[in-house]
Amino acid sequence: xxxxxxxxxxxxxxxxxxxxxxxxxxxxxxxxxxxxxxxxxxxxxxxxxxxxxxxxxxxxxxxxxxxxxxxxxxxxxxxxxxxxxxxxxxxxxxxxxxxxxxxxxxxxxxxxxxxxxxxxxxxxxxxxxxxxxxxxxxxxxxxxxxxxxxxxxxxxxxxxxxxxxxxxxxxxxxxxxxxxxxxxxxxxxxxxxxxxxxxxxxxxxxxxxxxxxxxxxxxxxxxxxxxxxxxxxxxxxxxxxxxxxxxxxxxxxxxxxxxxxxxxxxxxxxxxxxxxxxxxxxxxxxxxxxxxxxxxxxxxxxxxxxxxxxxxxxxxxxxxxxxxxxxxxxxxxxxxxxxxxxxxxxxxxxxx
Numbered sequence: 001x002x003x004x005x006x007x008x009x010x011x012x013x014x015x016x017x018x019x020x021x022x023x024x025x026x027x028x029x030x031x032x033x034x035x036x037x038x039x040x041x042x043x044x045x046x047x048x049x050x051x052x053x054x055x056x057x058x059x060x061x062x063x064x065x066x067x068x069x070x071x072x073x074x075x076x077x078x079x080x081x082x083x084x085x086x087x088x089x090x091x092x093x094x095x096x097x098x099x100x101x102x103x104x105x106x107x108x109x110x111x112x113x114x115x116x117x118x119x120x121x122x123x124x125x126x127x128x129x130x131x132x133x134x135x136x137x138x139x140x141x142x143x144x145x146x147x148x149x150x151x152x153x154x155x156x157x158x159x160x161x162x163x164x165x166x167x168x169x170x171x172x173x174x175x176x177x178x179x180x181x182x183x184x185x186x187x188x189x190x191x192x193x194x195x196x197x198x199x200x201x202x203x204x205x206x207x208x209x210x211x212x213x214x215x216x217x218x219x220x221x222x223x224x225x226x227x228x229x230x231x232x233x234x235x236x237x238x239x240x241x242x243x244x245x246x247x248x249x250x251x252x253x254x255x256x257x258x259x260x261x262x263x264x265x266x267x268x269x270x271x272x273x274x275x276x277x278x279x280x281x282x283x284x285x286x287x288x289x290x291x292x293x294x295x296x297x298x299x300x301x302x303x304x305x306x307x308x309x310x311x312x313x314x315x316x317x318x319x320x321x322x323x324x325x326x327x328x329x330x331x332x333x334x335x336x337x338x339x340x341x342x343x344x345x346x347x348x349x350x351x352x
Contacts (some may be wrong), residue, residue, distance in 0.1 A: 041075055042076075042077055045261075046086070046100075047064075047065065047103040048087050048104050049081070049106075050083065050088065050092070050208075050209050051162075051230060051233070052083060052234065055230060056288035057105055057162060060280050060287070061080045067280065068272070072272055076269060078103075083210065084209070089106065089210075090208055093106060096257075101258070102257060103256065103258075105160055105253045106253065107253055108252045108254055109188040110189060114152045114154075117148060117333045118254075119191060119192040119193075119333075120141075120192075120338070121133070121250055121252050122249065122250075123192060124318070124319075125315065126341075130161070130164070130250075130285075134161075134285065136341060138159070142159060144337045148334075154259060155257040156256060157273075158280075160254075160284045162229050162230065162253070162288050164247040164248075165225045165246075166231065167180075167223060167244040168223050168226075168236055168243050168244070169240060169244070170222050170223065170241050170242070171183060172241075174246075175314060177200050178200075180200040183203065183223050185197050185203065185205065186205055186225075187205065187206060196322065199322065202223075213235060213239065216239045224236065224240075227251050232295040232296075232298060237304060240305060241305060242307075243299065243305050244309070244310065245307065245309040245310065248318065
């Protein structure tokens with residue numbers, strides 16, 4: 001029997017009158033029933049990404065979906081597709097542009113064909129702390145970068161990240177730049193990353209993220225760079241012999257939405273979306289740092305891979321090797337953007 005019907009029918013005896021009163025009270029405080037939103041009213045957002053559900057990006061995507069459902073009374077349903085289950089990292093941008101999906105959060109490197117300036121965040125040892133990266137992305141450099149992306153017909157919503165990248169190897173420990181000579185290393189598509197590893201004497205190979213585990217297992221790759229979270233959730237540490245805590249690179253993401261879809265959203269939904277993504281971004285960055293620290297502990301506890309950590313003097317040697325890279329790359333990009341990055345920070349890295 002439906003509550004609404006019951007509220008009308010029990011009216012005769014004192015007992016039934018009491019029961020009716022209780023039911024009437026419940027009629028006035030029913031929880032939102034998401035199933036009552038018709039299919040015509042519901043807005044579906046397909047959010048595709050390629051990492052695991054328990055990574056910072058995976059958790060943030062799920063949190064965003066839950067909050068949007070709650071805050072719109074079920075009118076907005078964000079369907080999250082993790083682990084490249086819908087599109088690979090090489091397919092998702094085109095799928096977004098063509099409207100097959102509505103949201104993605106690719107690494108900045110994956111956007112380099114659209115806007116080369118994103119590769120600035122691939123420069124090794126650009127900043128020494130996550131706070132410095134966040135300040136750059138939340139400041140003038142990030143705003144200018146977002147403007148460039150927007151002019152390409154996409155809607156940039158937020159910068160997420162997965163903290164610092166580390167190095168793994170099956171050949172031997174990596175402490176000196178020369179230790180990478182002759183290694184075949186997987187990289188994301190980025191001219192800066194390609195030049196970076198070529199300068200070290202390695203052979204960089206672009207490869208889809210979800211193909212990396214098998215390539216490492218079969219020996220088609222000697223190593224790769226990634227964050228602890230991605231190394232752990234994709235089990236790279238089980239098919240590599242050495243891990244170097246280098247903090248040499250930053251893995252940033254840009255949350256993007258299809259322009260036509262965004263423009264068609266009702267104003268009140270758009271406002272909720274923007275406010276929610278801003279809130280989730282703060283949460284995601286905190287979780288990213290926490291997860292990477294926790295999962296490094298798990299890797300250490302498994303006693304399944306040798307771990308090397310670069311010292312301050314080690315980093316100086318690496319930074320000196322990369323001097324020519326800074327000089328050549330900074331001239332390629334928009335000078336106003338480069339200035340906004342803070343040349344003093346780069347100079348400090350070059351002359352510690």
